[in-house]
Amino acid sequence: xxxxxxxxxxxxxxxxxxxxxxxxxxxxxxxxxxxxxxxxxxxxxxxxxxxxxxxxxxxxxxxxxxxxxxxxxxxxxxxxxxxxxxxxxxxxxxxxxxxxxxxxxxxxxxxxxxxxxxxxxxxxxxxxxxxxxxxxxxxxxxxxxxxxxxxxxxxxxxxxxxxxxxxxxxxxxx
Amino acid sequence: xxxxxxxxxxxxxxxxxxxxxxxxxxxxxxxxxxxxxxxxxxxxxxxxxxxxxxxxxxxxxxxxxxxxxxxxxxxxxxxxxxxxxxxxxxxxxxxxxxxxxxxxxxxxxxxxxxxxxxxxxxxxxxxxx
Numbered sequence: 090x091x092x093x094x095x096x097x098x099x100x101x102x103x104x105x106x107x108x109x110x111x112x113x114x115x116x117x118x119x120x121x122x123x124x125x126x127x128x129x130x131x132x133x134x135x136x137x138x139x140x141x142x143x144x145x146x147x148x149x150x151x152x153x154x155x156x157x158x159x160x161x162x163x164x165x166x167x168x169x170x171x172x173x174x175x176x177x178x179x180x181x182x183x184x185x186x187x188x189x190x191x192x193x194x195x196x197x198x199x200x201x202x203x204x205x206x207x208x209x210x211x212x213x214x215x216x217x218x219x220x221x222x223x224x225x226x227x228x229x230x231x232x233x234x235x236x237x238x239x240x241x242x243x244x245x246x247x248x249x250x251x252x253x254x255x256x257x258x259x260x261x262x263x
Numbered sequence: 264x265x266x267x268x269x270x271x272x273x274x275x276x277x278x279x280x281x282x283x284x285x286x287x288x289x290x291x292x293x294x295x296x297x298x299x300x301x302x303x304x305x306x307x308x309x310x311x312x313x314x315x316x317x318x319x320x321x322x323x324x325x326x327x328x329x330x331x332x333x334x335x336x337x338x339x340x341x342x343x344x345x346x347x348x349x350x351x352x353x354x355x356x357x358x359x360x361x362x363x364x365x366x367x368x369x370x371x372x373x374x375x376x377x378x379x380x381x382x383x384x385x386x387x388x389x390x391x392x
Contacts, residue, residue, distance in 0.1 A: 160305040163282075185315065189324060190308045210309050217304075 091234040094137050095179065098145075098242035106182040107146040109238075111138045115173035130171035132205070135197050136162060139207040143181035143193040145235050147211050150186055153230040161210040163192065169204050171197075177204065184208075189216035271318075271387050275380065278313045282306055290380055297375040314383070320390050327386055328378055329356040334371065345369035359386035 100108040113130055115121075120128035140159045148157045171177060181195035190212050197205040230236060276290040283300050296302040302310070311322050325332050332352070333339050339349030350369055354362060360382035365373055 161309055163309060185312045187324070190312075192309070192312050210305065210312075212305060212308070217308075 091232060093141070093234060093238065094134065095141050095238065098142075098238060099178070101146070101149075101239060101242055104146075104150040104183060104186070106180070107142055108181070109138070109142040109179045111177040111179060113171055113173055113175045113177065117173075120173060128173055130175075132165070132167050135167065135171065135177075135205050136165055136207055136209075138177065138179050139181060139193075139195060139197065139205075140209060141235070142179040143183075143195060143209055144211060144229075145239060146181055146183060147186065147191040147193065148230055148235070149239065150183065150191070151213070153227070153236065155213040156215055156227050156229050157191075158212045158214045158229070159209060160190070160212040163208040163210055164194075165205065165207050167205045169199070169202060171199065171204060175199050189213050267391075268384065268388060271391070272380075272384050274317050275314070275383050275387065278310060278317055279380065282309045282313055292379070292381040292384065294380050295376055296378045296380070296383075300380075302378075310383075314387065318387055318391065320387070322390075325356075327359075327383070329353070330374060332356070333374075340371055343371050345371065357382070359383075359389060 095109040095111050098107060098109050100106070113120075115128060119131065119134075123129065123131050144157050144159065148155065176199065178198050179195065180198070181193050184192045184194050186192075190210060192208070192210050194206075194208040196203050197207065272292070276287055279285060279290050279296075279300060280287055283296075283302055283306060285300050289300060291299075294300055296306075296310070307328050311327060314320070314327075315322055333345065333349055336349075339346055339352060345353060350362075350366065353365075353369075357377060360377040360379065362377060365377055
C-alpha cells in the first residue's frame with residue numbers, strides 16, 4: 090500500500106507531460122495543526138504532489154521498469170497559500186530523461202493563479218548504485234497503486250484523444 | 264583569459280550557483296566541486312543536465328566525471344590506489360583536468376580534487392570548438 094497524494098490525472102502524454110488534480114480538504118488531519126485556526130497546505134506536500142505526478146510520468150516513460158526515486162528538489166518557489174476547498178492542478182513536464190535519471194519542471198495552480206513552480210530530479214536508482222544494493226523488486230511501482238491512477242485516466246480518456254496520445258504500456262495491445 | 268572562455272565561465276558559474284546553491288563569488292576557477300562547493304553525487308547529474316541545456320551539447324555518462332568506470336574495475340584500482348593502467352585511462356578520459364598533482368598520490372579518495380570549475384570550463388570549451 091502506497092500513500093497517494095494526487096486524486097486523478099486529467100492529461101497524460103507519454104514521455105512528455107502530465108497533469109493531475111489534488112483536492113484539498115479539511116478532513117486531512119495535518120491541516121488542523123498546520124495551523125490551528127489557519128489551515129494551509131504545507132509546502133512540502135505541494136512538492137509531494139509534484140513528485141507523484143512527475144514521478145509517474147517518468148516511470149511510465151520507461152514502461153515502469155525503473156525504480157524512480159526523487160533525488161533532488163532543484164527548485165521550489167511558492168507564491169500563495171493553499172487552503173481547504175482548493176482544487177490544485179499540477180502540470181509536470183519532462184525536461185531531460187536519460188538511462189540514469191530524469192529532470193522535470195512544472196507548476197501548481199489554482200484556476201489561473203500560479204501557486205508554485207517546482208523542478209525535480211529523479212534517479213533511476215538501479216543505474217546509480219555506486220556499489221550499493223537495493224531490493225530487486227520494483228518497490229516504487231510494483232504494487233500497482235500509482236499505476237492505478239494512470240489506468241483510471243486512460244479508461245476515461247475521450248476516444249478522440251487517442252490519436253494524439255501514444256499508447257501507454259498500461260494499455261493492452263490490440 | 265579570452266572572451267569566449269570568459270563567457271563560458273560566466274555561464275558555468277550560473278549553472279553551479281543554481282545547482283549547488285552557492286554564491287557567485289565562491290565559484291572560483293580552482294574551486295573543487297565537492298570539497299569547496301559541496302556537490303554530492305546526485306548534483307553531478309544535475310550539473311550535467313544543466314550544462315547540456317545551457318550550451319546545447321550532449322554529454323555522455325562518465326564523460327565529464329569518470330568515476331564509476333575507474334572504481335568498478337580491479338585492474339584499474341587496487342587498495343584504493345589507481346594502477347598504471349588506471350592512471351593511463353584517467354589521463355585519456357580527463358583531458359579537461361590537470362592531473363599532475365594527483366599523479367603523485369593517485370589515491371581514489373583524491374579523485375574529487377580533479378573535478379574543479381576549471382575542468383568544467385575546459386571540457387565545455389573543447390566541446391564547443
